[in-house]
Amino acid sequence: MCGIIGMISRDDVIKPLALGMLAQQHRGKESAGVALLNSGREMVIFRKMGFVNELFQEYDLMGGKYDTHAAIGHIRYGTTGNSTIKNAHPIYGKCKFGRIAIVHNGNITNLASLQARCNESHTLINQTETDTEIILHLIARSQETTLDKALIDAVRQLEGAFSFLLLSKHALYAVRDQREFRGLVIGCTESSYVFASETVAIDAAGATFVREVAAGEIIKIGLVNLEAETIMLWGMDTPPLARCAFELVYLQSPASTRTNTRSEDIYSVRQRFGMKLAECFLDKYYNRIRQDLFVPLPDMVIPVPDSGNQAALGFANMSKIPFEPCLIRDHYSSRTFLSPKQKHREYGVRTKFHPSPHLLAGKRIIIVDDSLVRGTTLRWVVSELLKKQCFVKEVHVCIAAPPIRHPCFYGVDMKSYDELIAAQKKEAEICDFIGADSLTYLPVESFKKILGDSYCMACFNGDYPVQV
Numbered sequence: 001m002c003g004i005i006g007m008i009s010r011d012d013v014i015k016p017l018a019l020g021m022l023a024q025q026h027r028g029k030e031s032a033g034v035a036l037l038n039s040g041r042e043m044v045i046f047r048k049m050g051f052v053n054e055l056f057q058e059y060d061l062m063g064g065k066y067d068t069h070a071a072i073g074h075i076r077y078g079t080t081g082n083s084t085i086k087n088a089h090p091i092y093g094k095c096k097f098g099r100i101a102i103v104h105n106g107n108i109t110n111l112a113s114l115q116a117r118c119n120e121s122h123t124l125i126n127q128t129e130t131d132t133e134i135i136l137h138l139i140a141r142s143q144e145t146t147l148d149k150a151l152i153d154a155v156r157q158l159e160g161a162f163s164f165l166l167l168s169k170h171a172l173y174a175v176r177d178q179r180e181f182r183g184l185v186i187g188c189t190e191s192s193y194v195f196a197s198e199t200v201a202i203d204a205a206g207a208t209f210v211r212e213v214a215a216g217e218i219i220k221i222g223l224v225n226l227e228a229e230t231i232m233l234w235g236m237d238t239p240p241l242a243r244c245a246f247e248l249v250y251l252q253s254p255a256s257t258r259t260n261t262r263s264e265d266i267y268s269v270r271q272r273f274g275m276k277l278a279e280c281f282l283d284k285y286y287n288r289i290r291q292d293l294f295v296p297l298p299d300m301v302i303p304v305p306d307s308g309n310q311a312a313l314g315f316a317n318m319s320k321i322p323f324e325p326c327l328i329r330d331h332y333s334s335r336t337f338l339s340p341k342q343k344h345r346e347y348g349v350r351t352k353f354h355p356s357p358h359l360l361a362g363k364r365i366i367i368v369d370d371s372l373v374r375g376t377t378l379r380w381v382v383s384e385l386l387k388k389q390c391f392v393k394e395v396h397v398c399i400a401a402p403p404i405r406h407p408c409f410y411g412v413d414m415k416s417y418d419e420l421i422a423a424q425k426k427e428a429e430i431c432d433f434i435g436a437d438s439l440t441y442l443p444v445e446s447f448k449k450i451l452g453d454s455y456c457m458a459c460f461n462g463d464y465p466v467q468v
């Protein structure tokens with residue numbers, strides 16, 4: 001996960017950068033950090049464990065102390081390395097090209113072989129436990145004589161998922177891997193360029209969305225004249241795209257846009273997942289009716305907020321079962337899946353949801369969630385909250401994505417088969433575990449049909465686009 005943003009402008013960039021970072025807070029909450037060039041063009045780094053607003057408050061970044069025209073920012077949810085300040089981005093260093101700082105989203109899958117290669121010539125001394133640091137080592141060790149060429153040399157050696165921004169004293173660079181695993185979009189105003197993981201950050205920064213950074217593209221914006229240069233590293237010779245499908249299911253803001261057009265936002269995609277899911281649920285329901293089983297239609301469709309909202313709305317519209325968002329999310333506690341430790345997750349679930357008992361008592365309900373990773377949230381919501389506390393008669397769980405059966409090696413924190421409930425249990429066992437009366441997933445074929453061909457679906461179908 002993680003969110004990145006970078007801005008270069010004739011005007012001060014701190015406020016729009018802060019707004020863009022806040023708009024991407026949903027991508028991680030472990031740490032936040034900024035690298036900026038001050039009025040003397042010296043690079044200054046600020047990093048803090050916690051949220052974006054805490055970073056800006058702690059260092060009084062909005063107080064007008066820094067007249068900065070170029071900066072990069074990062075919101076971290078770590079997938080390589082522990083949750084400590086030394087692993088917070090920006091990762092930075094000084095080399096023959098001066099001071100450089102980098103913010104990265106993704107996972108470099110050939111990290112071990114790159115580290116071994118570096119160790120052949122000199123012992124590699126790492127300052128952090130991140131995979132990102134190897135990019136700085138590769139740049140510093142390159143035989144090339146300019147930063148532009150050393151960056152190209154470094155990127156050609158990387159494999160896996162990487163969208164990153166690099167800031168030097170002279171330029172801002174935006175880089176995206178050959179398969180477009182993680183998002184990276186460009187926006188502009190009359191006097192600035194903005195790069196971000198999602199379009200919602202471009203909007204929040206007050207810029208206009210232009211396009212995505214393409215597969216295998218490096219874009220450089222020079223600090224003096226804001227001149228843009230672009231390099232296609234592999235020309236047209238790139239492998240099939242493998243954009244992360246889980247970004248659409250869960251990670252991205254529903255206010256963001258799906259592709260390099262404004263034609264479809266994440267909100268609408270999730271509604272379509274919900275509509276198809278409703279068809280699957282109703283198929284099962286009418287099958288039972290055909291078998292002469294008396295099965296009353298459920299009374300209401302309830303989303304697991306917030307990431308289940310749009311799918312539940314699509315479900316309700318398609319099924320004509322009333323939409324009733326009566327499981328209230330406490331917005332002052334955090335996203336459960338984004339808590340790295342399991343005990344924190346369980347505690348998070350207990351403080352996160354509050355149902356409306358008078359609406360729920362004696363009802364048959366369908367509860368719609370975006371995905372089922374570990375099962376922690378739904379188990380507690382279904383068995384403890386809805387059935388035991390609110391006396392709900394029946395709970396039918398519907399998941400607006402296929403079962404997640406395989407780990408992710410490209411930058412989402414689903415690292416092992418052990419932690420994935422669908423890798424450990426059959427559907428009927430999962431249904432029992434969460435205490436539901438029925439469980440319906442969106443079938444993988446329907447999911448693929450909605451997404452199209454340019455997506456990685458490895459955690460759903462085991463078909464890994466890059467071997468690890």
Ligand code: SF4
Binds near residue numbers: 181412
């Ligand atoms: S394996 Fe899943 S989570 Fe990882 S990049 Fe592919 S679709 Fe996204």
